[in-house]
Amino acid sequence: MNWGMAMTDWNAREHTLDDLFAAARRAAPEPSPGFLARVIADAEAVQEAAEAVPVRRSAAPSGGLMAALRGMFGGWGALGGMLTATVAGIWIGFSGADQLGLVTGGLLGTTESLGTVSLLPEGDIFALAVQE
Amino acid sequence: MALDALTEVSDEALLILYGNGDRQAAQSLTLRLGPLAFRVAYRMLGDRAEAEDLAQEAMLRLWKIAPDWRTGEAKVSTWLYRVVTNLATDRLRRRRGVGLDEAPEMADESASALDQMISADRIAALQGALDQLPARQRQAVILRHLEGLSNPEIAAAMEIGVEAVESLTARGKRALAALLEGRRDELGYGHD
Known part of the structure; x- marks a missing residue:
């Protein structure tokens, strides 16, 4: 109901x-x-x-050249690494391999000439330079 | 104004024409979708001026998205329902705390004199009850029972599942019935 x-x-x-x-x-x-x-x-x-x-x-892409490069190579970290490598390459190009001891001497604590050093050394000096 | 030439063209095709700079497409879309946006905004908010403001904002978003519209992904009307109801829900949240006595009255300026005589009280009563529903229930009930959308269409507009739509509309209807229960005699439904 x-x-x-x-x-x-x-x-x-x-x-x-x-x-x-x-x-x-x-x-x-x-x-x-x-x-x-x-x-x-x-x-x-x-x-x-x-x-x-x-x-x-x-x-022009918005944000200018640096923004475009940053986007192309994957951010500031990658761009910083590339810039460091480029500067190192220019330095070696101008001063010659003989002067490389000025850089590596400070980093590795050696005065050994690198004129005949192996192109694939055990320690990666560029990696050390970037970390520095 | 040869707007008739575009009456058979889909909303999506018109939007693409608009995005390509066609002025006539803008007018046709406005006449088609402007009233829809306003109607839903009004039913969500219960206030004419606020509804026009919100509907204009929703239409502006449509104009801006036109060049990036991805064909075949969603109906333009479904997209608009979503934008209008989401904007309205945001406003309702900001409006929290409005007491029942302050609930906006139905402004019936647009209805014909005959409609006003016959059903203004009933429509006002329904709008008053809708105004008291939680926003999501209100949204689902308006889209289902006043706009006539199917449950899958509502699910797409609200970005929820069909079962959730069914639950919201059922709860919304129960709440409306309870809100209107005490007014059935007054509205002429007392002796069914």
């Missing part, structure tokens, strides 16, 4: 809600003409801005 009453109540509630939803759908709120005009104005402003941008975008 109570169950029957409960079902009747539930059906009545469902019917009420369905009717209210239907009424609300029929009387859907409409925006003002001013709203539509503002939305169209926004659309045109964004279009105009987009049309002006491509020239600047293609002229």
